[in-house]
Amino acid sequence: MAAILIVDDDAGLATTLEEFLAREGYSVQVALSAAEAIAALEANPQIAIALVDLIMPLSDGMELMTELHRRSPDLAVVIMTGYAAIETAVEAIKRGAEDYITKPFDHQALRKKIARLMELFELRDRVVQLEANLESFKSFESVVYVSPAMQRVVEKARTAAATHAPVLLLGETGTGKEMLAHAIHAASPRSAEPFVPVNCGALPRELVESELFGFRRGAFTGAYADASGIFAAASGGTVFLDEIGEMPKDVQVKLLRVLQAGELRPVGSATAIHVDVRIVTATNRPFQQLRGECLREDLYFRIATVVIEIPPLRARPEDILVLAQHFTSRAARRYGRQLELSRSALELLLGYSFPGNVRELEAAIESAAVAAMPESPTITDRELRPLLREPAHNGSGPAEQPFSMEQTERFAIERALRLSQGNRTKAASLLGISRDTLYRKLRQFGANG
Numbered sequence: 452m453a454a455i456l457i458v459d460d461d462a463g464l465a466t467t468l469e470e471f472l473a474r475e476g477y478s479v480q481v482a483l484s485a486a487e488a489i490a491a492l493e494a495n496p497q498i499a500i501a502l503v504d505l506i507m508p509l510s511d512g513m514e515l516m517t518e519l520h521r522r523s524p525d526l527a528v529v530i531m532t533g534y535a536a537i538e539t540a541v542e543a544i545k546r547g548a549e550d551y552i553t554k555p556f557d558h559q560a561l562r563k564k565i566a567r568l569m570e571l572f573e574l575r576d577r578v579v580q581l582e583a584n585l586e587s588f589k590s591f592e593s594v595v596y597v598s599p600a601m602q603r604v605v606e607k608a609r610t611a612a613a614t615h616a617p618v619l620l621l622g623e624t625g626t627g628k629e630m631l632a633h634a635i636h637a638a639s640p641r642s643a644e645p646f647v648p649v650n651c652g653a654l655p656r657e658l659v660e661s662e663l664f665g666f667r668r669g670a671f672t673g674a675y676a677d678a679s680g681i682f683a684a685a686s687g688g689t690v691f692l693d694e695i696g697e698m699p700k701d702v703q704v705k706l707l708r709v710l711q712a713g714e715l716r717p718v719g720s721a722t723a724i725h726v727d728v729r730i731v732t733a734t735n736r737p738f739q740q741l742r743g744e745c746l747r748e749d750l751y752f753r754i755a756t757v758v759i760e761i762p763p764l765r766a767r768p769e770d771i772l773v774l775a776q777h778f779t780s781r782a783a784r785r786y787g788r789q790l791e792l793s794r795s796a797l798e799l800l801l802g803y804s805f806p807g808n809v810r811e812l813e814a815a816i817e818s819a820a821v822a823a824m825p826e827s828p829t830i831t832d833r834e835l836r837p838l839l840r841e842p843a844h845n846g847s848g849p850a851e852q853p854f855s856m857e858q859t860e861r862f863a864i865e866r867a868l869r870l871s872q873g874n875r876t877k878a879a880s881l882l883g884i885s886r887d888t889l890y891r892k893l894r895q896f897g898a899n900g
Contacts, residue, residue: 452478452497453477453478453497453498453499453500453569453572453573454477454478454479454480454495454497454498454499455472455477455478455479455480455498455499455500455501455502455565456479456480456481456482456488456491456492456495456498456500456501456502457469457472457479457480457481457482457501457502458482458483458484458485458487458488458501458502458503458504458507458512458515459481459483459502459503459504459507459531460483460484460504460507460508461504462483464554465481465483466481468502468556469481471556471558471561472565475562475565477565477569478497480495480498484507484509484510485507485509485510485514485515485518488501488503488515488519489515489518489519489522492519492522492523492526493522496523498523498526499526499527499568499569499572500526500527500528500529500549500565500568500569500572501516501519501526501527501528501529502529502531502552503515503516503519503528503529503530503531504531504532505530505531505532505539505543506532512530512531512532512543513539513543513546516528516530516543516546516547516548517546517547520547527549527568527571527572527675528547528548528549529548529549529550529551529552529564529568530543530544530548530550530551530552531551531552531553531554532551532552532553532554533553533554549568549675550564550568550675552564567672567673568673568675570658570673571673571675571678590612590634590637590638590642591605591608591609591634591638593630593633593634594627594630594631594634595770595773595774595777596767596770596773596774597769597770597773597862597863597866597867597870597882598767598769598770598866599866600762600766600767601761601762601767601770602870604631604759604760604761604762607757607759608631608634608635608759609638611635611757611759612634612635612636612638612639613638613639613640614757615639615640615641615729616756616757617710617729617730617731617732617753617754617755617756617757618632618635618730618731618732618756618757618758618759619695619731619732619733619734619754619755619756619757619758619759620632620731620732620733620734620759620760620761621733621734621738621741621758621759621760621761622733622735622760622761622762622763623735623763623808624735624807624808624810625764625807625808625809625810625811626761626762626763626764626808626809627761627808627809627810628693628733628735628761629648629691629693629733631759631761632646632648632689632691632693632731632733633646633691635689635731636688636689636691636729636731639689639729641687641688641689641729644685644686644687644688644689645684645685645686645687645688645689646685646688646689646691647681647684647685647688647689647690647691648691648693649662649663649681649690649691649692649693650693650694651692651693651694651695651696651697651698652693652694652697653694656699659698659699659702660701660702660705660718661678661680661717661718662680662681663680663681663682663702663705663706664680664681664682664705664715664716664717664718665677665678665679665680665682665683665715665717665718666678666680666717666718666719666720667717667718667719667720668719669719670717670718670719670720671718671719677717680715680717682709682715682726682728683724683726685728686726686727686728687727687728688728688729689728689729689730689731690728690729690730690731691731691732691733692706692730692731692732692733693732693733693734694733694734694735695732695733695734695741695745695746695754696734696736696740696741696745696746697745698746700747703746703747703750704747706750707747707749707750707753709726709728709730710730710750710753710754711753713725713726713727714726730754732754738760763805763808764805764808764809764812765804765805768801769862769863769866771800771801771805771812772797772800772801772860772863772882773863773867773882774809774812774813775792775796775797775800775812775816776792776882776884777882778812778813778816778817779791779792779816779820779830780884782816782817782820782821783820786820786821788828789828790820790823790828790829790830791828791829791830792829792830793829793830793831793832795831795832796819796830796831796832796834796835798832799832799835799836799839800812800815800835803839806840807840811839811840814838815835815838815839816830818838819834819835819838822834860892860896861896863882864878864882864889864892864893864896867879867882875889875890
């Protein structure tokens with residue numbers, strides 16, 4: 452959690468200020484000297500703002516600010532001063548302070564300044580995280596499936612990955628749109644460059660433009676320094692705009708400019724800058740609603756060069772088995788123990804419609820794995836049933852599920868063997884089961900083991 456450091460040799464004043472900021476919901480540390488302030492900064496890299504008293508013994512606020520900036524260049528330093536020293540505070544701003552506050556404190560003014568600086572810190576921190584781009588994916592090898600429907604999706608995505616064309620992914624929440632976007636990027640010529648995901652629905656409306664395109668110092672209250680936006684952070688790579696239908700129409704115009712001309716204009720800048728990014732977008736909205744209500748038509752045609760629709764899990768029940776086995780094997784590796792799904796658990800999952808799609812299945816398996824007793828490695832329907840948000844359908848499965856348990860297993864194994872070109876070790880890995888289990892199933896179904 453981002454923290455605030457108060458540096459003042461007046462312990463009473465520092466405590467009062469600490470209590471006020473703590474009531475505002477901030478994490479606060481107090482240092483009564485320059486030495487304590489430097490030690491606190493070294494110990495806590497999450498310190499985002501330092502409120503530094505201008506006049507202190509041994510080391511004044513100016514000297515301390517210089518030292519703090521040497522150790523943490525992005526630290527926002529706010530000088531605290533009495534009215535008689537305002538000219539000196541202004542000089543401090545010229546030397547790198549973000550702002551100053553006067554004693555006695557105006558709590559309303561302080562509240563606004565701290566909130567704006569925290570907002571700016573969070574924006575900078577997000578961009579730094581995106582630029583790091585530490586998450587690695589194995590392209591389409593990370594997509595687990597055996598159904599013909601998903602095979603068509605992956606083949607289309609693999610073809611699109613080799614181009615620079617914008618891709619629009621359609622699908623319900625939890626179907627794996629971000630994973631597919633990752634795979635497209637990882638299989639593209641841009642794979643060595645950043646992949647930057649953005650949830651358009653989660654961005655505050657007033658910050659959408661500045662977060663996407665960056666801003667210049669002085670563009671708005673609190674813009675104390677230039678900031679590169681997400682598109683600049685993704686230069687050479689891919690920007691994934693999830694929930695594109697939530698993007699405000701005025702920002703859509705600027706996004707269209709990026710797609711048409713490969714340039715953007717940071718907030719507060721009179722000069723456009725060139726960017727080279729690929730756009731992959733996604734939405735869980737119905738296709739017609741997206742085109743007719745949510746997006747400008749000119750933007751829609753730009754982002755929908757390649758449209759890929761990911762079917763919901765209930766429309767490809769044969770994938771339930773392999774995904775369930777895959778998530779169980781992954782949980783077993785994570786927790787260093789043996790885990791397996793009982794027949795009753797698999798039948799329960801095959802008879803469930805999964806309104807939350809793959810994400811709901813993954814969460815259910817993970818929760819059941821955590822709750823499973825150490826002495827019992829088998830996850831049964833008793834552990835899984837409370838984790839599903841609606842009752843399973845009566846009978847052998849949902850209306851969309853025409854297969855029995857045995858038919859589903861047989862189909863999944865046949866598909867896995869076909870996808871692995873007959874390599875049974877690879878097929879077992881794809882199914883999330885051991886090779887011995889695969890051989891046993893093959894014998895059970897009358898195939899040669």
